[in-house]
Amino acid sequence: MSVWPDDDVILYDGVCIFCSRWVQFVIARDPARRFRFTPIQSDYGTRLAKTFGIDPDDPDTNAVVHGGVAWMKSDAALTVLSHLPGWAWTRALFAVPKPLRDAVYSLIARNRYKIFGKYETCFVPDADMRARVLE
Helix, strand or coil, X not given: CCECCCCCEEEECCCEHHHHHXXXXXXXXXXXXXXXXXXXXXXXXXXHHHHCCCCCCCXXXXXXXXXXXXXXXXXXXXXXXXXXXXXXXXXXXXXXXXXHHHHHHHHHHHCHHHHHCECCCCCCCCHHXXXXXXX
């Protein structure tokens, strides 16, 4: 795991419809405004991705920096979910073996454009969301 100075930052694929909806899902359930976001297509997101070994031109995972550590794939999703109000129960899913969780995650990640579609340009958040985006 790698260390990053900013905390509670979610790195996501800004042209992926599924990934952008994930950001909207988190924002709607994060009244404390704990999490911030950066699309992998931004300068900040590209630097973050490269630091963690994610190819910014062909990302295969989202990531979250939490506790100064970068979490990837299913660990990233469960880390975020488990810190949202009412979603602490998702911590129990860490008991599922990581290879199995990551295999399911990778299957969805590889096919996300086919299943959910892709924006022509990076998703543009509304003004409230924009305040939480790092670029």
